[in-house]
Amino acid sequence: MDIKPCPKCGCGSNSEEGQPFPYAMEYEHAGMVLFKVVCGGCGAKAVSNTMKDAISDWNTGDVV
DSSP, X not given: OOOOOOTTTOTTSSOOTTOOOEEEEEEEXXXXXXXXXXXXXXXXXXXXXXXXXXXXXXXXXXXX
């Protein structure tokens, strides 16, 4: 599943070298494994229990 540009600031909408972009990662919090997509520009994020859901939330604009 592709990660769309940031719904808040638009980062990732161009492919210029050195530009911030959204990225996905797995991390542990309070003993739970979680997944998030984070904007490298403004810091917006979508967090979920699965990578698929985190990316889906991001792509539909459900970010904080």
